[in-house]
Amino acid sequence: MEKTHETEADNGEVKVETKALNDGSLCGYDSLHSLLSANLKPELFQEVSRLLLGLNCGRANDNIALPESAYVVSSECDFDLKAFCFHADKELLRAPRIVRVGLIQNSIALPTTAPFLDQKRAIYQKLKPIIEAAGASGVNILCLQEAWMMPFAFCTREKRWCEFAEPVDRESTQFLQDFALKYNMVIISPILERDVNHGETIWNTAVIIGNHGNIIGKHRKNHIPRVGDFNESTYYIEGNTGHPVFETVYGKIAVNICYGRHHPLNWLAFGLNGAEIVFNPSATVGELSEPMWPIEARNAAIANSYFVGSINRVGTETFPNPFTSGDGKPQHADFGHFYGSSHFSAPDASCTPSLSRNRDGLLITDMDLNLCRQLKDKWGFRMTARYELYAELLAHYLKPDFEPQVISDPLLHKKSL
Numbered sequence: 125m126e127k128t129h130e131t132e133a134d135n136g137e138v139k140v141e142t143k144a145l146n147d148g149s150l151c152g153y154d155s156l157h158s159l160l161s162a163n164l165k166p167e168l169f170q171e172v173s174r175l176l177l178g179l180n181c182g183r184a185n186d187n188i189a190l191p192e193s194a195y196v197v198s199s200e201c202d203f204d205l206k207a208f209c210f211h212a213d214k215e216l217l218r219a220p221r222i223v224r225v226g227l228i229q230n231s232i233a234l235p236t237t238a239p240f241l242d243q244k245r246a247i248y249q250k251l252k253p254i255i256e257a258a259g260a261s262g263v264n265i266l267c268l269q270e271a272w273m274m275p276f277a278f279c280t281r282e283k284r285w286c287e288f289a290e291p292v293d294r295e296s297t298q299f300l301q302d303f304a305l306k307y308n309m310v311i312i313s314p315i316l317e318r319d320v321n322h323g324e325t326i327w328n329t330a331v332i333i334g335n336h337g338n339i340i341g342k343h344r345k346n347h348i349p350r351v352g353d354f355n356e357s358t359y360y361i362e363g364n365t366g367h368p369v370f371e372t373v374y375g376k377i378a379v380n381i382c383y384g385r386h387h388p389l390n391w392l393a394f395g396l397n398g399a400e401i402v403f404n405p406s407a408t409v410g411e412l413s414e415p416m417w418p419i420e421a422r423n424a425a426i427a428n429s430y431f432v433g434s435i436n437r438v439g440t441e442t443f444p445n446p447f448t449s450g451d452g453k454p455q456h457a458d459f460g461h462f463y464g465s466s467h468f469s470a471p472d473a474s475c476t477p478s479l480s481r482n483r484d485g486l487l488i489t490d491m492d493l494n495l496c497r498q499l500k501d502k503w504g505f506r507m508t509a510r511y512e513l514y515a516e517l518l519a520h521y522l523k524p525d526f527e528p529q530v531i532s533d534p535l536l537h538k539k540s541l
């Protein structure tokens with residue numbers, strides 16, 4: 125990381141100096157938004173924001189005020205707290221359907237060398253005030269990050285980390301059920317699942333806890349990465365739960381876990397099943413995916429006329445034994461920096477500024493779900509999608525004798541004069 129400073133020499137020449145920073149910030153700023161806002165003239169920043177964040181009902185996202193107690197907790201417990209609002213047009217025949225949605229990003233609480241039970245308990249302790257702040261702020265639906273109850277140890281390929289896996293009705297779910305009940309809140313809890321009834325198998329799973337503290341259901345990660353240090357297929361395989369949409373008292377929600385965000389058909393399937401908000405709990409690092417991060421979520425929200433809540437871990441998790449990435453590069457003991465930057469994208473192409481790149485955080489956003497149908501009516505993506513064309517292509521593609529439809533230039537191999 126580097127921080128830039130402008131200095132003026134005696135001859136009036138402006139020199140830009142850079143200073144190395146290793147705190148996970150962007151040149152000393154906690155997000156791209158704050159970097160731009162601090163360095164651009166207001167009229168330029170407004171224009172850049174218009175394109176970078178889009179406009180919602182013709183204007184920039186409004187901030188919303190939260191109870192004072194939430195700000196006090198965020199400063200005492202040192203987590204980023206931001207709150208915004210997506211509006212929809214007023215309709216004559218339907219009342220607004222406004223829900224308050226929260227995303228939590230966090231680093232682990234103890235070194236990965238600490239006893240496992242201590243690590244688990246410390247994460248619970250760390251999350252408690254953040255979840256309480258969400259509840260006290262009236263959050264209706266809250267989503268945590270991928271495998272929130274453990275370090276993201278899947279880079280190591282060591283099987284001892286499987287000990288963190290739990291059946292869906294166990295400790296981590298019980299911990300969250302109390303908050304769901306206390307705050308009348310739906311909670312999405314992405315965990316490492318152990319399915320005892322199916323031979324103790326392990327899955328990357330999101331548990332959906334209803335506002336009565338009940339378990340509504342679960343969804344298992346559909347697409348498992350084999351990229352860089354993301355050696356997750358050493359631990360679990362592709363999910364077998366399809367693309368469920370969970371109808372909750374606050375709206376229809378679905379979960380596209382991390383690497384699934386690179387698969388447009390995965391996003392589409394949740395949309396076809398009627399999702400109004402799709403959460404993307406993730407664990408991903410700067411070097412691998414940061415330029416993709418804001419684009420994929422925003423594109424999914426636009427293409428499928430739903431809201432997307434993107435959550436990423438924060439910080440660097442260092443493991444006791446070094447590992448390699450199979451790319452000839454030196455062995456190392458961490459994934460790199462999990463860059464946080466959790467945010468919401470809306471179907472009208474607008475999105476909120478992101479949470480910090482290097483601090484724990486809670487992002488709260490009000491959204492009028494009427495916006496989903498309004499965008500369907502406006503752009504008609506569902507009506508113009510030509511699904512039958514693609515169904516036919518895919519059916520054909522899956523056959524062993526498939527041949528790509530390529531029309532070659534008959535003069536392809538003719539030498540130029």
Ligand SMILES: NC(=O)NCCC(=O)O
Pocket residue numbers: 270349354381382383384406407408409412413
């Ligand atoms: N957790 C996970 O699936 N990470 C894969 C890397 C990425 O998709 O950015």
